Amino acid sequence: MGMTYVQKVIAKACGKKSVAVGDVVEPSVNLAMSHENGALAMTQFQEIYREIDLEAKIWDPDRIAIIFDHRVPAESAKTATNQKKLRAFVGEQGISKFHDIRGDEGGICHQILPENGYVRPGEVVVGTDSHTTSHGALGAFAFGIGATEMAAVWALGKVLNVEVPGTIKVEVNGNFQKNVGPKDLILHLIGKISSEGANFKVLEFHGETIRSMSTSGRLVICNMSVEAGATAGIVPPDDETIRYLREVAGVTDELDIFSPDDDAVYEKVVEVDASSLMQQIACPHTVDNIKNIDEVVGTRIDQIVVGSCTNGRLDDIETAAKFLKGKKVNKKTRMLVFPATWRIYREALKLGYLGDIIDAGAVVCNPGCGPCLGVHQGALGDNEVALATTNRNFKGRMGNPGAEVYLCSPAVAAASAITGVITIPAQEGN
Amino acid sequence: MGKVVYKIGDDVSTDIIYPGRFMATVLPTETPQFAFADDKEFNAKLNNKEIPAGSFIAADKNFGCGSSREQAASCLKGWEVTIVAKHIARIFLQNSINLGLNVLICPDIDADMGDELEVSGDVLKNKTSGKEFKIAPLPAARQAIIDAGGLIAYTRTRLMADKS
Ligand code: SF4
Numbered sequence: 001m002g003m004t005y006v007q008k009v010i011a012k013a014c015g016k017k018s019v020a021v022g023d024v025v026e027p028s029v030n031l032a033m034s035h036e037n038g039a040l041a042m043t044q045f046q047e048i049y050r051e052i053d054l055e056a057k058i059w060d061p062d063r064i065a066i067i068f069d070h071r072v073p074a075e076s077a078k079t080a081t082n083q084k085k086l087r088a089f090v091g092e093q094g095i096s097k098f099h100d101i102r103g104d105e106g107g108i109c110h111q112i113l114p115e116n117g118y119v120r121p122g123e124v125v126v127g128t129d130s131h132t133t134s135h136g137a138l139g140a141f142a143f144g145i146g147a148t149e150m151a152a153v154w155a156l157g158k159v160l161n162v163e164v165p166g167t168i169k170v171e172v173n174g175n176f177q178k179n180v181g182p183k184d185l186i187l188h189l190i191g192k193i194s195s196e197g198a199n200f201k202v203l204e205f206h207g208e209t210i211r212s213m214s215t216s217g218r219l220v221i222c223n224m225s226v227e228a229g230a231t232a233g234i235v236p237p238d239d240e241t242i243r244y245l246r247e248v249a250g251v252t253d254e255l256d257i258f259s260p261d262d263d264a265v266y267e268k269v270v271e272v273d274a275s276s277l278m279q280q281i282a283c284p285h286t287v288d289n290i291k292n293i294d295e296v297v298g299t300r301i302d303q304i305v306v307g308s309c310t311n312g313r314l315d316d317i318e319t320a321a322k323f324l325k326g327k328k329v330n331k332k333t334r335m336l337v338f339p340a341t342w343r344i345y346r347e348a349l350k351l352g353y354l355g356d357i358i359d360a361g362a363v364v365c366n367p368g369c370g371p372c373l374g375v376h377q378g379a380l381g382d383n384e385v386a387l388a389t390t391n392r393n394f395k396g397r398m399g400n401p402g403a404e405v406y407l408c409s410p411a412v413a414a415a416s417a418i419t420g421v422i423t424i425p426a427q428e429g430n
Numbered sequence: 431m432g433k434v435v436y437k438i439g440d441d442v443s444t445d446i447i448y449p450g451r452f453m454a455t456v457l458p459t460e461t462p463q464f465a466f467a468d469d470k471e472f473n474a475k476l477n478n479k480e481i482p483a484g485s486f487i488a489a490d491k492n493f494g495c496g497s498s499r500e501q502a503a504s505c506l507k508g509w510e511v512t513i514v515a516k517h518i519a520r521i522f523l524q525n526s527i528n529l530g531l532n533v534l535i536c537p538d539i540d541a542d543m544g545d546e547l548e549v550s551g552d553v554l555k556n557k558t559s560g561k562e563f564k565i566a567p568l569p570a571a572r573q574a575i576i577d578a579g580g581l582i583a584y585t586r587t588r589l590m591a592d593k594s
Contacts (some may be wrong), residue, residue: 009574024571040456040500049584054593071454078454107560130521146500147456152585156592160584196492196552200520200569219544229495231520286441373450392497394443399451401468 005236006202008169009141012256012271013124021265023164030123030140031097032153035109035130042089045381058093059157065097066090067109067119072101072368074375092127107341107367110134110223110309112348114215115343117249121237122256126153131391132307137218138245139237139257141202144226165202165231169266172207174275178372179425182217182391183311185209186224187280189272191290199229201267204260207276210235212359215244216313223310224391227287236260249405279424282407285395293412299422301406302384304335306400306413308372309367311389312340314347316410321353323414323425324360330420335362335413336378338370362417374399387422389413431548431557432512434541436472442489443496444522448505450497452564461501462508472546476509488541490515494522500529507531514547514554523569527572535566546584552556 003011003018007188011019013027034041049056058064065201066086074080083101083315090098097107099112106112115117121139125132128150135142152160172185190197203225210218218235225233235241237257245251279293282317288368306312306320317339337357339345343365348354354364365371371378372390379399380386386398393405415425440500443570452464466472467588475481493515503525512532516539526533536554543546545558554563568576578584 022570037453037456037499043457044582048582048589052586052590054589075456082454082456108468128498128500144498144521146498146521146528147501148500148528148581149524152581154586155589160588161574162582163569163571195495196517196519199492199517229519229550231490355477373453375450392443392445392496394441396445396449396468401446401449 001265002263004202005139005204005234005260006167006232007126007141007164008009008258008260009122010164012122019164019240021164021166025162025164026158027162028123028158029063029126029153030120031063031065031113031118031125032131032150033067033109033125033127033132034150035067035129036070036079036086037147038086038357040147041128041150042086044148045154046152049156058095058154058385061094062096064095064154065109065113066095066102067099067112068106069108070369070373071376072106072366074340103342104377105342107343108309108312108369111340111344113311114138114219115249117245117251120245120251120255121241124159126150126159130226131223133230133233134219134223134309136222136225136232136234137215139231139235139241141234143232166199166267167202167204168198169269170203170272171269172205172206172209172272172274173208174273176209176274176277179411180277180279181409181411182213182220184277185272185274186221187282187290187407188277189270190224190228190288191280193228193270195227195286195288196229198225199342201230202267203228203230203233205233205235211238214315215240216315219313220310227391230374279409279412281412281422282393284393284404284406287391287393287407293422293424296406296422297424299406299423300385301333301379301387301416303378303386304333304386304413304417305371305378305390306368306389306410307336307338307340307384310342310391311408311410312338312344315342316345316389317348317353318351319410320414321356322364323411324417327360327418329361329417332420333417336365336371337362337419338365339367341367371398387413387416431546432482432486434488434543434545434547435481435485435511436487437541438487438489439544441492441495444458444494444499444502447494447502453499453501458504461505465505472518478592481509481511486541486547487510487511487513488539489513491517493518495519500516501523501528503536505532526574527552527568527575530580535568536563537566538563
C-alpha cells in the first residue's frame with residue numbers, strides 16, 4: 001500500500017521501510033525549536049536529570065534552535081529574567097542556533113527557521129509553539145509540542161510515542177482573483193472543515209494553485225493548518241522549494257526530495273476552486289467563523305495590524321506599502337505593521353516600503369510577536385475592534401477579552417486602513 | 431466522584447484557560463493562580479479554595495485549542511480538577527497526559543452545573559441525571575506515559591535504559 005508524504009517522512013526518521021497510520025513510533029528529530037517558553041523546557045529538562053545519575057546534556061546542541069520573539073525587547077522583569085536564564089543555558093549547552101534580541105539576526109521563530117536554512121524537506125521538526133506547522137511549507141513534518149515534551153526531546157533526540165497520523169489531501173486548482181491569495185485560501189479551508197476538522201490529521205496540499213504558489217504563500221497555509229486542528233500542514237517539495245532553499249535560505253548541501261506515492265491512501269480529499277474565492281474574513285471569536293468579505297464590509301475598525309508569522313513577510317509588507325503609498329491611514333483608526341524578522345525589515349526599508357507605510361501614518365514595530373499576542377504591544381481597549389493579518393482571533397487574544405479581532409489578508413488590512421472600515425481591496429484600485 | 435463546578439462550551443482556547451499576559455510565569459507551582467484568569471468569578475473560586483480536588487470541568491468540543499502553552503495544563507493540574515470534554519485538541523491533550531492532568535474524552539457527555547459525576551472503567555456516570563456515557567480511549571501511544579506517572583518519569587526510565 002502506498003504512503004502519504006508524512007508516512008514517508010516518519011518512516012525515514014524511524015529507519016523503517018514503511019509505517020502505517022496508527023503505528024506508534026519514535027521518530028528522531030532533525031530540529032527542535034523553542035522561544036521564550038524554552039525557560040519552562042529548561043526547568044523540566046533539569047527536572048528529568050534531578051533523580052538520575054547522568055549529566056544533563058542536550059543530545060545534540062546543533063539541532064536545537066532558541067529564538068527570542070514573543071516578548072522582545074522584554075516587557076517585564078520576569079520575562080527579562082527568563083531570557084537571561086535561557087541565554088546562560090544556551091551558553092552552557094553550546095546551542096548554536098540561538099537568535100537573541102538583535103537587529104542583525106532576530107525575528108519571529110517561524111520565519112527565522114526557513115530564512116536561515118534550518119529546515120529541509122523530509123525532516124522532522126518539533127517546536128514548543130503550535131504554529132510550528134509553518135515549516136511543512138518546505139516539506140518537513142513539523143508540529144507543535146509542549147515544553148515538557150520538548151525537555152524529553154532535548155534528552156533523547158526523538159519524540160516519544162507518536163501515532164502516525166492519517167492524512168487529508170487538499171487539492172487546490174484555479175487562479176486567484178485580483179487581491180485574493182493564500183490567506184484567503186486557508187481561511188476558506190478552515191471555515192469549510194471547521195476548527196477541529198483536521199484534529200490529529202495532516203493536511204497535505206496539492207494542485208496547480210499550490211504548485212505555482214511561492215514559499216511565502218505556502219508558509220501562510222501551513223502556518224494556519226493548526227487552526228483546523230491539524231497536527232501538521234505539508235506541501236510536498238518541488239522546484240519552488242529547492243529555489244527557496246538555495247536562493248533565499250542559502251542551503252548548499254544535498255536535499256532529499258520525494259513525493260507521496262501515487263497510490264497513497266488519504267482519509268479524505270477536499271477540493272477547492274481558488275478562482276471562485278473572494279476575500280475571506282475570520283470573524284470573532286473563532287478562526288472557523290469565516291465569512292465572505294461582502295458580508296462584513298463597513299465594519300468599523302479601531303486597530304489594523306499587518307505582521308506576524310502568518311503575514312509579516314516581504315510580499316505582505318510590499319502589499320501594505322503599495323496600498324498606502326501616497327495615502328493616509330484614516331484618522332478614525334490606527335495601524336501597526338510588524339515585519340516578521342529583521343532581515344525582512346531591512347529589505348523593506350531598502351525598498352522604501354517602510355517609508356511609504358510610515359508616511360501614511362502607520363506605526364512600524366520591531367520584529368517579534370508583539371501585537372499578535374497583545375502582551376506588551378498593541379493591546380486593544382475595551383470594546384475595540386481589530387482587523388489583523390495574524391492567525392488567531394480567540395477572545396482575549398490581543399490582550400483584552402472585551403475586544404474583538406477579525407482576521408484577513410494584508411490586502412484587506414491595508415485597504416481597510418485607508419477607509420477605517422472593512423473594505424474590499426479591489427475597490428481601492430491598487 | 432465529584433461535581434461539575436464549571437461548564438463551558440465549544441472551542442475553549444488556551445488563551446481563555448491561561449491568558450497570554452501571564453505567560454512569563456512558567457513554573458507549575460505558580461501557574462494555578464491564573465487558571466481562567468479572565469473569568470474573575472471562577473478564578474476567585476479556585477483561589478479561595480472553594481473548588482475541591484476531583485471536581486469536574488465540563489466542556490464541549492475542541493477544548494484546549496490554540497497555543498501550545500503548557501501552562502494551560504499545569505494551571506489546572508495544580509487544582510486537581512478533571513476535564514471532561516466532547517473532544518480535546520491535540521497539543522493540549524498531550525500536555526495534559528505528560529503532566530498528569532486528568533482528562534476524559536466523552537463525545538456524548540451531558541452534564542449540568544452541580545451534577546455529580548463518577549468514573550467507572552470506561553464509563554462516566556452522571557449520578558444526578560442517571561445517564562451513562564462512554565469514555566473514548568486515549569491515543570494508544572500515550573498510555574505508556576500515563577502508566578509511568580507522566581513524561582518526566584517516563585523519560586528518566588528511557589534514559590536509564592539507554593545507558594545500560
Ligand atoms: S507571531 Fe503570533 S502566532 Fe506567530 S509565533 Fe508569534 S505569537 Fe505565535
